[in-house]
Amino acid sequence: MNKRQLGSSNLYVSEISLGCMSLGTDHDKARDIIDRALDAGINYLDTADLYNFGENEKIVGEAVKGRRDDILIGTKVGNNFTPGQEGWTWDPSKAHIKEGVKDSLHRLGIDYIDLYQLHGGTIDDPIDESIEAFEELKGEGLIREYGISSIRPNVIKEYVKKSTIVSVMMQYNALDRRPEEEVLELLSDNGISVLARGPLAKGMLSSDGPQKAKTKAEDGFLDYSQEEVLSISKKWQDYxxxxxxxxxxxxxxxxxxxxxxxxxxxxxxxxxLEDNLRYLEAEPLSEQTFNELQALTKAITYQKHRS
Known part of the structure; x- marks a missing residue:
């Protein structure tokens, strides 16, 4: 599988990767999914301390035993919670980040995290303090690189200006083209990569897209009405x-x-997983087809979630 450099780092990630939030809590079933993904050439697994309140990290850690040298593991921090209890509070403080990494390393059963990400953030956070925590963890060898998971343009701009992040994880797909209008060029100019989550738009751009759109877009989707999403989902199949x-x-x-x-x-x-792995056998996407797909959708911008 082709790999791409993550920012200006020494990390090279497979073009498609596995977000582990949807794995569930059945360890055997989750292991089967992860094993198949790794066997197919996927080398990046993305989890977070908040997923199932730490259980997801444990599942990922168990599944990668004996294969650690072949893969990159990304996890996230910033939500303060007590395992076994519902609810959490946002905490981007230096103290929490430095304590959180120890908890994640323990649950994952590994010595270092390849990509440690702030799981959200607002412009009112103590951003300098958060950055200081990540830089110290990098210096201590507990993480290799760090990034943020955010769709907030003003927050992203602050981290671009003040930090050495190598990546921003954000929702990006043909129905949600907001990153194209404001963020992608900024990140490109600063040597920062995007981890695109939600590339199938909740399944509305999948083989079952028209059916998914009936429920996932019942009240519309971003600037689209349900009728518009249904129309795009159907036309998507024509390609x-x-x-x-x-x-x-x-x-x-x-x-x-x-x-x-x-x-x-x-x-x-x-x-x-197999449905998504068909990407590996697909004919290349021509510039003409890409432009036609863009023409099906809207060039929308971030209205909410700015700061």
Missing amino acids: TNNERSAEALALQYVLHNPTVATAVFGASSVKQ
Whole structure:
């Protein structure tokens, strides 16, 4: 599988990667999904301390035993919680970040984290303090690189200006083109990569897209009405064939921009994983087809979630 450099770091991630939030809590089932993903050439697994209140990290850690040298593990911090209890509070403080990494390392059963990410953030956070924590962890060898997971343009701009982040994880797909309008060029100019989450738009750009749109877009989706999403989902299928599935097309769309290092998709079954792995056999996406896909959708901008 092709790999792309993560920012200016020494980390090279597979073009498609596995977001582990959807794995569930059945350890055997989750292991089967992760094993198949790794066997297919995926080398990046993305988790977070908040997923199932730490259980997801444990599952990932168990699944990668004996294969650690072959893969990159990313996790996230910033939500203060007590395992076994519902609810959490936002805490981007230096103290929490430095304590959180120890908890994540313990649950994952590893000595270092390849990519440690702030799991959200606002412009009112103690950003300098958060950055200081990540820089110290990097110096201590507990993390290799750090980034943020955010769709807030003003927060992203602060981290671009003040930190040495190598990545920003954000929602990006053909229906949510907000990053194209404001963020991708900024990150490209500063040598920072994007981890594109939600590349299939909640399944609305998958082979079952029209059916998914009936429920996922019941109240609309971003600036689209349900009718518009249904229309796009149906037209999306017109660009598929035996050489390229709807899933592959969705992944190719976000990967068309070189600022995107990897498209991070979720999978709750091996079948769902296999559907996304068809990307590996897809015919290349031409510039003409990409432009036609763009013409199907809207160039929308961030209205909410700015700071």
